[in-house]
Each structure stands twice: as structure tokens, then as C-alpha cells.
Amino acid sequence: MDRAVVETRVFGILRRVVIAVLVVVTLFPFLYMLMLSLRPIEQVLQSPGKLWVGPAEWTVSTYREVLTPAGRGGQGFLRFLANSAIVSVAATALTLLVSIPGAYAVSRLRFAGRRQVHFLFLAVYLFPSILLAIPLFVLFTRLGLRGSLAGLTIVYIAQTVPVSIYMLRNYLSTIPVSLEEAAALDGYTRLQTIRKVILPLAAPAVAANALYVFMIAWNEFLFALLFLVEDRADWTVSLGLAQLSGGIEVSKTVLMAGSVVLTLPIVVLFFAAERLLTEGLTAGADKG
Amino acid sequence: MAARRPLTRRQQENRAGLIYLSPTLVVVLVVVVLPILWTVMLAFQRIRLINLRRAGFFGEYTLANLELVLTSPGFWSSLWTTLAYTIGATFFSILFGLVAALALRRGFRGRNLVRASVLLPYVAPVVAVTFVWEIMLSPQFGIANNWGTRFLGWDRPIAFLSQREYEVSLFGWHFDVPLALLTVIAFEAWRYFPFAFLFLLARLQAVPRDLEEAALVDGAAPTQSFRHILLPQLGPVIALLTVLRFIMTFNKFDDVYLLTGGGAGTEVVSVRVFQFLTARFDIGAASAQALVLAAGLIVLLAVYLRFMAPRVEAGEEN
Numbered sequence: 001m002d003r004a005v006v007e008t009r010v011f012g013i014l015r016r017v018v019i020a021v022l023v024v025v026t027l028f029p030f031l032y033m034l035m036l037s038l039r040p041i042e043q044v045l046q047s048p049g050k051l052w053v054g055p056a057e058w059t060v061s062t063y064r065e066v067l068t069p070a071g072r073g074g075q076g077f078l079r080f081l082a083n084s085a086i087v088s089v090a091a092t093a094l095t096l097l098v099s100i101p102g103a104y105a106v107s108r109l110r111f112a113g114r115r116q117v118h119f120l121f122l123a124v125y126l127f128p129s130i131l132l133a134i135p136l137f138v139l140f141t142r143l144g145l146r147g148s149l150a151g152l153t154i155v156y157i158a159q160t161v162p163v164s165i166y167m168l169r170n171y172l173s174t175i176p177v178s179l180e181e182a183a184a185l186d187g188y189t190r191l192q193t194i195r196k197v198i199l200p201l202a203a204p205a206v207a208a209n210a211l212y213v214f215m216i217a218w219n220e221f222l223f224a225l226l227f228l229v230e231d232r233a234d235w236t237v238s239l240g241l242a243q244l245s246g247g248i249e250v251s252k253t254v255l256m257a258g259s260v261v262l263t264l265p266i267v268v269l270f271f272a273a274e275r276l277l278t279e280g281l282t283a284g285a286d287k288g
Numbered sequence: 289m290a291a292r293r294p295l296t297r298r299q300q301e302n303r304a305g306l307i308y309l310s311p312t313l314v315v316v317l318v319v320v321v322l323p324i325l326w327t328v329m330l331a332f333q334r335i336r337l338i339n340l341r342r343a344g345f346f347g348e349y350t351l352a353n354l355e356l357v358l359t360s361p362g363f364w365s366s367l368w369t370t371l372a373y374t375i376g377a378t379f380f381s382i383l384f385g386l387v388a389a390l391a392l393r394r395g396f397r398g399r400n401l402v403r404a405s406v407l408l409p410y411v412a413p414v415v416a417v418t419f420v421w422e423i424m425l426s427p428q429f430g431i432a433n434n435w436g437t438r439f440l441g442w443d444r445p446i447a448f449l450s451q452r453e454y455e456v457s458l459f460g461w462h463f464d465v466p467l468a469l470l471t472v473i474a475f476e477a478w479r480y481f482p483f484a485f486l487f488l489l490a491r492l493q494a495v496p497r498d499l500e501e502a503a504l505v506d507g508a509a510p511t512q513s514f515r516h517i518l519l520p521q522l523g524p525v526i527a528l529l530t531v532l533r534f535i536m537t538f539n540k541f542d543d544v545y546l547l548t549g550g551g552a553g554t555e556v557v558s559v560r561v562f563q564f565l566t567a568r569f570d571i572g573a574a575s576a577q578a579l580v581l582a583a584g585l586i587v588l589l590a591v592y593l594r595f596m597a598p599r600v601e602a603g604e605e606n
Contacts, residue, residue: 004509011510018391019402025478026406029420032431036423049434098315101308110298111305117313124320126532128539128585130558131578134565135323135330158319161312190304219413221542226566238415242546245419252423259416270411274404 033263037062037256044253062257070232075250077258079233080240087149087236088217091156095213096206099161103168104194108177121162129159129222137226146227147234155223160213167212171205172198208276215266237262331575336568353576362555367580370538370556373469377476378533382526384477385484390514392485393492403489410482418546421475425449452553468552472544476537484529491525492518535588539581557581 068074145151228234427445436442454467541558550559564574
């Protein structure tokens with residue numbers, strides 16, 4: 001047989017196999033997480049190889065324990081969820097507030113130092129965050145900002161603004177300048193133009209950006225660990241889970257419930273806005 | 289007194305640009321640039337958290353930290369570990385990303401769902417996924433070891449994350465593999481192949497269909513059309529991904545710290561920095577160690593800007 005025909009058949013089969021393997025490999029850990037969180041610990045220790053148990057054996061006591069406040073014998077993840085939500089929402093809102101005018105400036109206005117700004121952002125994006133961790137640790141200790149959610153929020157803003165500006169700029173540069181000129185003829189000032197013409201048009205990009213920043217802030221671990229570790233009341237969900245999983249006091253199935261609680265908001269957001277996000281993240285990458 | 293002349297359009301634009309960008313610049317300057325410069329200063333002073341108040345601009349500068357870091361036991365091995373970890377994770381994440389992008393290129397029923405689920409490892413919180421991996425691979429109650437001993441005939445559970453060397457015998461040869469390091473690399477490839485997948489898929493879908501169709505008419509086999517049509521188109525993206533992933537992995541802290549805590553032969557430089565900082569409160573040594581990491585990175589960035597940046601810029605213009 002012809003090489004082309006043989007190969008086409010082989011790759012046709014291979015493609016299905018690869019797709020199946022991909023789905024299993026990526027979803028398995030999440031399924032495992034969910035199943036463990038629903039089983040009592042004794043049962044898991046008895047038959048650790050069992051992946052699926054019927055709904056009759058499920059329990060929600062793990063979730064009850066993980067969410068109950070620490071004062072009442074639980075792990076207090078509700079408190080951690082609130083902390084994570086406060087920091088992530090604040091970081092998202094403030095990052096957008098700072099980066100929208102910034103992205104507009106970079107994409108539309110000619111000003112001194114515009115080229116250097118690109119280089120600065122690239123450097124910030126690619127610099128090791130552990131290097132930043134040392135001086136910020138020292139500085140925040142001195143200022144008394146360590147152990148405050150506000151301090152953490154500031155760090156998140158600085159870490160996400162460059163990427164945010166980069167993503168928004170790519171989108172803004174696809175909006176025709178003639179629209180702005182028309183708005184200017186109608187007597188709009190520049191700020192009015194941004195608010196009434198540019199922002200509505202850029203809404204999908206802004207939304208994708210907001211989700212992206214929210215995810216980064218929600219998932220972040222290193223700075224939360226450095227700044228908030230001393231007082232349990234300040235912990236974010238990521239930090240709480242990491243701190244408790246090292247010990248042996250809390251059963252693993254309860255912590256699995258904690259993992260589900262940590263992961264669920266991100267998965268829901270992601271599936272709700274998947275197309276928006278993937279297009280926002282790779283905008284410009286398809287141009288070579 | 290002369291009346292102020294109205295600004296020209298050009299001056300106005302310049303001023304507006306700077307004003308709009310100023311909040312960004314202030315944040316980046318205060319929280320990123322100045323702290324980095326301060327790290328450089330700290331690296332050349334003997335400072336611990338206790339005597340921090342003494343530390344100032346005119347402190348006593350010394351090379352003691354660098355000397356301590358460069359001669360301390362485990363420095364070179366951690367550098368090699370970082371390099372092996374980075375190269376392995378970069379290579380496999382891009383390879384798997386490419387395979388996934390090729391498989392999911394053409395439409396089929398449920399493709400969007402599959403694409404979304406493939407991205408999950410990348411978007412899920414790192415603490416949650418490292419924890420699940422830890423449990424999955426646990427020698428006591430992990431599913432991997434349970435199935436391995438039951439179905440694959442392993443004679444005893446394998447401690448994937450806490451065993452430095454594992455003896456493998458193949459065709460009568462016995463040799464040791466760095467087990468924990470390989471596990472961490474596998475985790476990294478699993479978590480970051482979606483990143484490469486996204487970029488490669490976007491690029492693949494922009495390749496004009498008629499090129500491949502013409503090749504098909506000419507009787508080209510899939511491997512030939514991949515080699516001569518797709519690969520040249522993907523080249524720049526793969527090169528960009530290689531550099532991006534390399535830099536990101538080189539700096540990575542969370543994944544290794546959460547999986548192994550830097551034990552069992554997985555101590556990468558960033559985890560060492562963290563140990564200096566939090567276990568010994570030796571700010572000077574931590575800074576010096578971080579500088580070594582950054583120096584390696586700057587070399588890489590220089591290579592990037594020298595060889596890659598012009599092409600990327602050119603691509604953006606059209």
C-alpha cells in the first residue's frame with residue numbers, strides 16, 4: 001500500500017487514542033479529588049485503590065468539617081474563602097482601573113519613553129518572583145503591612161498590571177482610530193471617548209482580562225505564604241490548604257474537600273468564559 | 289508676563305500619554321523596580337532580620353554573602369538540579385502541547401469540551417493540584433501505588449516524591465534514576481503542556497488550508513506534510529514557547545516547594561532562596577542567592593532579545 005494511505009489510517013486511529021489519553025490524564029486527578037472528598041477516611045484507608053463508590057456511600061461530613069469555623073471544631077475554610085475573595089476582587093478591580101488607561105496610552109498615544117515601557121513590562125513579567133519576595137518581605141515587615149490583606153493586594157496589582165496592559169493593548173489596537181476621531185468631532189474629550197466609545201467596544205477583552213487577573217490572584221501562593229502565614233485568621237484558601245496538608249492532624253479526605261472548595265470557583269469561571277479567555281491569552285500569537 | 293502658549297497637539301499627546309500611564313509606572317516602580325534594586329544592595333550587606341533596623345543605604349558593603357552562597361554545600365548541585373528540571377519540563381510540556389494541538393486541530397463532536405478540559409491543569413490552583421498529586425502518589429494510600437502493586441506487579445510501593453534514587457533494571461543492566469526529580473518534571477509537563485497547546489493550536493488554525501490540500505493532492509503523507517508545511521509555520525511559536533517556558537520554569541518556586549519541599553534531590557535555586565529567608569532569616573544570603581538566579585536569567589533574556597525579539601516585533605507589525 002501507498003505510504004500516504006497507510007499513514008493517514010494510522011494517524012486517524014492514533015488521533016483518537018491521543019484524544020482519549022488526553023482527556024483521561026487531565027481529568028483524572030480532578031475526578032480523584034472529588035471522589036476522595038466524598039468518602040469517609042476509614043474507607044479510603046481500607047481500599048485506597050477504589051476510584052468509584054456509589055452515591056449511597058458518599059458523605060458530606062468532610063465538607064461540613066472543612067467549612068465550619070475553627071472556633072467550633074472545623075477548619076474554617078469559609079473564612080479563608082472570604083479572604084481569598086476580598087483580595088482577588090480588589091486586585092482585579094484595581095488592576096483594571098490602572099491598566100485600562102495605561103493600555104490606552106500605550107496603544108494610542110505617542111509619548112516620550114513609549115518603547116522603553118515595553119521593555120520594562122517584559123522584564124517585570126519574566127523576573128523571578130522569589131527575587132521580589134525578599135525585599136517585599138523586609139519592606140512590609142518594616143511598614144507593618146505584613147499580615148494585612150491590603151499589602152498582598154498591592155503586590156498582586158504590580159504583578160498583573162504588565163500582562164493586563166499587554167493583553168488590552170492587543171485588543172485596543174484592533175479598534176479603528178476613525179471612531180475616536182468621529183467622537184472628537186462630536187466634542188468628546190479624551191476621557192469621555194475612552195468611557196463612551198472605547199470601553200463598550202473593548203468589553204470582551206476587559207472581561208477576559210478581569211477573569212485572568214482574578215484567577216492569578218485566587219491561585220497565588222508564594223506571597224500569601226510570606227505575608228500572611230503568622231495569623232490563621234488572614235489565610236487565603238491556597239495558604240490554608242497548604243498549611244494544613246503538611247500536618248497529620250487533619251484527615252486527607254477533609255483536605256480533599258478543601259481542595260474542591262479551592263478549585264471549584266476557578267473551574268466554574270473558566271468553563272463559563274473559556275472561549276473569551278483562550279482568545280484573550282493568545283491574541284496576536286497566531287500572527288507568527 | 290507673557291501668556292502661556294497653548295500646547296501643541298504633539299505636546300498634549302505626550303502629556304496625556306504620561307498621565308494615563310503614571311499609575312502603572314508608580315505601582316511598578318514602587319513594588320517591583322525599587323525592591324529589586326534594594327535586593328542588590330542587601331546582597332552585599334551582612335543582614336539578618338534581627339539587625340534589619342541597622343540596614344541602610346550606607347551600610348557596610350561586603351562580598352561575604354556571595355562567598356557564603358557560592359561555597360555553601362549544595363550550591364552547585366542545586367544549580368544543576370534547576371537546569372535539569374527546567375530543560376526537562378520545558379521540553380516535555382512543549383512536546384505534549386504539540387501532540388495535543390495536532391490531535392485537536394480538526395473539528396469533531398465535543399471538541400470544545402475536550403479543549404476546555406485539557407486546559408484544566410493549567411488554570412487550576414497550584415496548591416490543589418500538587419496536593420492531589422501528593423495523595424495520588426502516596427505510598428500508603430495513593431491510588432498509583434495501589435494499582436501498581438495490584439495490576440503492574442510492583443513488589444512494593446514506590447515513594448515517588450521522597451525517594452532520591454530508584455534502581456531500575458533493564459535487560460540485566462542496573463542503574464539509578466533520580467526518581468523525585470523525574471516526578472516533579474512529569475508534574476510540570478502535565479501542568480504546563482496546556483500553555484504550549486493553546487499557542488500552538490492558535491497558530492495551527494491560522495495555517496492556510498490550501499497549502500496542505502495541495503500537498504495531499506500531490507500524494508504527500510501526513511508526516512511529510514507535517515515536516516515540510518506545518519513545522520516551518522510553527523517554528524517561531526515553538527522558539528518563543530521554548531524561551532518563555534524556560535524562563536518561567538527556571539524561576540518557578542511553588543510547584544517544587546509544594547510537592548517535595550525541595551527534598552530528595554529536587555532542591556532548585558528558588559527553593560534555596562526561600563530556605564535562606566525563612567529558616568535562617570538570613571536576608572543577605574537569600575538576596576545573594578536570588579541574585580545568582582537573576583544573573584542566570586539575565587543571560588537568558590539577553591539571548592532572547594538578541595535572537596528572538598526582532599522576529600516577534602516584525603510579526604506584530606503586520
